[in-house]
Amino acid sequence: MSSAPITADALADALAALRDRAPLVHAVTNYVTAGFTANVLLAAGASAAMVDNRDEATLFAGVADAVLINLGTPHDTADVYHATARGAQDAGTPWVLDPIGAGGLPWRGALARDLLEYRPTAVRGNASEIIGLYGLTAGGAEGGGGRGVDSSDDPADAVPAARGLLEWAGAVSASGAVDHVVSPAGTTRVTGGSVLLTRVTGTGCSLGALVAAYCAAVPDVGLAVAAAHTHVTVAADVAADRASSPGSFAVAYLDALHEVSPDDVRRRARVEHDA
Amino acid sequence: MSSAPITADALADALAALRDRAPLVHAVTNYVTAGFTANVLLAAGASAAMVDNRDEATLFAGVADAVLINLGTPHDTADVYHATARGAQDAGTPWVLDPIGAGGLPWRGALARDLLEYRPTAVRGNASEIIGLYGLTAGGAEGGGGRGVDSSDDPADAVPAARGLLEWAGAVSASGAVDHVVSPAGTTRVTGGSVLLTRVTGTGCSLGALVAAYCAAVPDVGLAVAAAHTHVTVAADVAADRASSPGSFAVAYLDALHEVSPDDVRRRARVEHDA
Amino acid sequence: MSSAPITADALADALAALRDRAPLVHAVTNYVTAGFTANVLLAAGASAAMVDNRDEATLFAGVADAVLINLGTPHDTADVYHATARGAQDAGTPWVLDPIGAGGLPWRGALARDLLEYRPTAVRGNASEIIGLYGLTAGGAEGGGGRGVDSSDDPADAVPAARGLLEWAGAVSASGAVDHVVSPAGTTRVTGGSVLLTRVTGTGCSLGALVAAYCAAVPDVGLAVAAAHTHVTVAADVAADRASSPGSFAVAYLDALHEVSPDDVRRRARVEHDA
Numbered sequence: 001m002s003s004a005p006i007t008a009d010a011l012a013d014a015l016a017a018l019r020d021r022a023p024l025v026h027a028v029t030n031y032v033t034a035g036f037t038a039n040v041l042l043a044a045g046a047s048a049a050m051v052d053n054r055d056e057a058t059l060f061a062g063v064a065d066a067v068l069i070n071l072g073t074p075h076d077t078a079d080v081y082h083a084t085a086r087g088a089q090d091a092g093t094p095w096v097l098d099p100i101g102a103g104g105l106p107w108r109g110a111l112a113r114d115l116l117e118y119r120p121t122a123v124r125g126n127a128s129e130i131i132g133l134y135g136l137t138a139g140g141a142e143g144g145g146g147r148g149v150d151s152s153d154d155p156a157d158a159v160p161a162a163r164g165l166l167e168w169a170g171a172v173s174a175s176g177a178v179d180h181v182v183s184p185a186g187t188t189r190v191t192g193g194s195v196l197l198t199r200v201t202g203t204g205c206s207l208g209a210l211v212a213a214y215c216a217a218v219p220d221v222g223l224a225v226a227a228a229h230t231h232v233t234v235a236a237d238v239a240a241d242r243a244s245s246p247g248s249f250a251v252a253y254l255d256a257l258h259e260v261s262p263d264d265v266r267r268r269a270r271v272e273h274d275a
Numbered sequence: 276m277s278s279a280p281i282t283a284d285a286l287a288d289a290l291a292a293l294r295d296r297a298p299l300v301h302a303v304t305n306y307v308t309a310g311f312t313a314n315v316l317l318a319a320g321a322s323a324a325m326v327d328n329r330d331e332a333t334l335f336a337g338v339a340d341a342v343l344i345n346l347g348t349p350h351d352t353a354d355v356y357h358a359t360a361r362g363a364q365d366a367g368t369p370w371v372l373d374p375i376g377a378g379g380l381p382w383r384g385a386l387a388r389d390l391l392e393y394r395p396t397a398v399r400g401n402a403s404e405i406i407g408l409y410g411l412t413a414g415g416a417e418g419g420g421g422r423g424v425d426s427s428d429d430p431a432d433a434v435p436a437a438r439g440l441l442e443w444a445g446a447v448s449a450s451g452a453v454d455h456v457v458s459p460a461g462t463t464r465v466t467g468g469s470v471l472l473t474r475v476t477g478t479g480c481s482l483g484a485l486v487a488a489y490c491a492a493v494p495d496v497g498l499a500v501a502a503a504h505t506h507v508t509v510a511a512d513v514a515a516d517r518a519s520s521p522g523s524f525a526v527a528y529l530d531a532l533h534e535v536s537p538d539d540v541r542r543r544a545r546v547e548h549d550a
Numbered sequence: 551m552s553s554a555p556i557t558a559d560a561l562a563d564a565l566a567a568l569r570d571r572a573p574l575v576h577a578v579t580n581y582v583t584a585g586f587t588a589n590v591l592l593a594a595g596a597s598a599a600m601v602d603n604r605d606e607a608t609l610f611a612g613v614a615d616a617v618l619i620n621l622g623t624p625h626d627t628a629d630v631y632h633a634t635a636r637g638a639q640d641a642g643t644p645w646v647l648d649p650i651g652a653g654g655l656p657w658r659g660a661l662a663r664d665l666l667e668y669r670p671t672a673v674r675g676n677a678s679e680i681i682g683l684y685g686l687t688a689g690g691a692e693g694g695g696g697r698g699v700d701s702s703d704d705p706a707d708a709v710p711a712a713r714g715l716l717e718w719a720g721a722v723s724a725s726g727a728v729d730h731v732v733s734p735a736g737t738t739r740v741t742g743g744s745v746l747l748t749r750v751t752g753t754g755c756s757l758g759a760l761v762a763a764y765c766a767a768v769p770d771v772g773l774a775v776a777a778a779h780t781h782v783t784v785a786a787d788v789a790a791d792r793a794s795s796p797g798s799f800a801v802a803y804l805d806a807l808h809e810v811s812p813d814d815v816r817r818r819a820r821v822e823h824d825a
Binding site for chain 3: 030031032033035036072073074075076101104105107108198199200201202245246247248250251
């Protein structure tokens with residue numbers, strides 16, 4: 001399959017497409033960051049509905065423009081994740097797996113590995129989660145430190161695992177100081193952001209949801225995932241210019257997600273791609 | 276029954292009554308917007324407790340000053356909604372039904388319809404939810420687009436459905452660009468607010484909770500519901516003067532809910548009433 | 551056992567120790583304030599994971615640096631609380647009980663009383679909760695008004711109950727206008743803060759989580775609990791200098807939790823200790 005080149009122009013066009021499409025993301029996610037995730041989607045130009053009960057999740061996976069499954073707080077809900085992923089696969093709705101904690105928590109790691117069978121459009125995690133998730137597959141070596149939901153690995157070190165996960169997913173990203181997006185077309189590195197992103201809860205989870213939104217608006221999966229990472233990175237750069245503590249940074253970040261224009265992306269994106 | 280005329284003075288007095296009574300709202304609501312809802316109630320002058328488990332919900336419906344049932348994220352909790360509504364009805368506690376998603380999700384639409392039997396003091400929803408909910412009753416025509424939790428209808432078009440729902444509820448409101456509040460005394464239109472309200476999650480849900488708080492502080496239901504809508508509309512007007520992006524708008528909105536005085540309501544309310 | 555004297559220097563050193571240790575808090579808490587609690591921990595210098603499912607909670611109580619059990623929104627989860635508390639006790643992980651609503655809700659009061667058997671490192675509540683919890687033990691007199699999750703008692707009046715609870719806990723604190731921390735070494739009063747803390751949801755719940763974080767960083771329990779209360783009180787003082795309405799106060803509070811230095815604590819702490 002031929003892939004769109006990942007250039008500043010292509011990333012700017014992807015943001016324009018997101019705003020134009022305004023995708024509705026069906027987010028089956030955790031209760032800690034659900035509100036922030038909805039606010040990130042709304043600020044960025046998408047919208048959100050958390051329809052994560054067993055009576056409606058499957059149906060809604062066929063109604064929404066994109067689906068997120070985030071394993072942040074599972075509560076006897078393995079069946080809901082399976083039903084949602086199957087619903088997305090059956091309906092052809094793009095869906096994103098965010099394997100929160102797969103690096104350090106074996107039970108939910110196994111759950112994440114099982115969900116790969118529904119062929120996610122993209123997988124997004126921190127480096128420990130990507131390494132850990134691949135380690136749970138037949139081909140993967142064990143690994144992936146992480147402790148709870150935090151990463152102890154560098155995204156660059158997760159690239160081999162991300163490549164391995166392409167057996168199941170259209171693209172795989174590992175977030176960190178420099179985000180790495182891996183697709184069949186190569187590896188894209190997105191540089192920038194702020195260390196304050198690690199002092200606000202839900203910045204990773206909401207990025208996963210935004211990846212889903214971009215997958216609904218941009219046909220090329222590698223470009224879609226890179227564009228989501230670029231959008232949040234540019235917004236974080238803008239926010240870090242305005243705020244230096246986490247409370248006001250979070251507010252400035254939501255503002256910037258809304259304000260960032262395709263031209264801002266074109267000028268500020270720091271993205272390198274290796275085919 | 277005679278109704279209070281809905282004038283600027285009456286709306287100002289209603290805000291004063293809310294602040295004086297400081298009602299405790301028992302909110303059985305969704306996990307996405309529960310924190311924001313509590314903050315809206317606290318900022319406005321009420322308080323909140325989310326006691327939504329099957330061992331305590333009924334008891335607490337008799338302890339609290341008002342009850343909200345919001346169907347945003349049902350999880351095998353139909354029995355909790357029924358027990359809470361019955362508890363409120365039995366104790367004579369005013370209660371509000373917020374039929375989130377009733378416009379587009381049939382399973383929870385049926386749940387919302389069943390809860391009408393406990394005779395809510397008020398029903399608040401977006402236009403699609405009000406149309407959809409009435410469409411599920413014996414008298415209602417089918418309808419109510421909506422997609423997930425978003426509305427695709429105009430509040431003015433929901434007025435006939437709102438009137439139909441008065442068979443069960445004391446007043447019914449449909450939120451949107453111009454909010455419409457329908458009671459036996461007629462229809463009240465509340466104009467104002469900001470499009471940024473649609474870029475912050477939970478502004479509708481928290482309005483439902485504030486409607487409940489006003490129902491505890493103001494005996495006339497039509498006036499109580501109109502006063503809640505007026506309070507948030509004036510606060511959104513104030514916030515829109517201070518902020519133009521969603522992160523800072525949400526902060527300014529909470530500030531303004533706290534700061535708005537009865538005199539501000541008297542001067543800034545844009546309310547029309549047709550008997 | 552000898553206890554650290556609770557001086558301004560000791561409190562400043564405790565903050566330095568918290569930042570140095572950056573403890574990971576396993577928070578089994580309520581969905582209303584979980585996001586804010588995580589943000590408070592991150593801003594203060596700790597981190598958070600909410601791993602509150604029955605398949606992982608016990609394991610994670612042995613992995614994390616500290617554990618919080620907050621009874622804000624129990625949902626058929628009594629077994630999870632028990633398993634988490636037992637896991638913390640078995641692993642020697644410091645753990646904090648926050649008996650939300652124990653003052654006014656009998657069912658969860660009994661649950662909180664049962665959890666005392668796992669010997670919490672500390673108990674934190676409002677005055678009504680502390681009085682109510684002790685009243686449910688064999689030695690306690692009945693009492694503890696409270697209504698839902700709000701307190702109707704003064705922290706000074708909770709000191710006898712707090713002393714009684716030392717039969718189970720290493721230290722007990724009652725929050726309010728003047729926080730009272732009771733340990734075998736005596737009673738510490740922490741003065742300051744802002745009435746706006748009562749207009750933002752989760753300031754109490756997140757304090758409980760911060761108490762847990764301090765218990766992981768500071769060996770002396772009485773000092774650890776007093777240091778957590780001092781940290782939030784100084785931060786609230788700073789925030790109240792910057793903001794006078796609840797939305798912007800909450801933002802300023804998170805900023806200040808991050809910015810407050812050991813020197814700020816040394817200069818601004820208003821703490822009195824009676825051995």
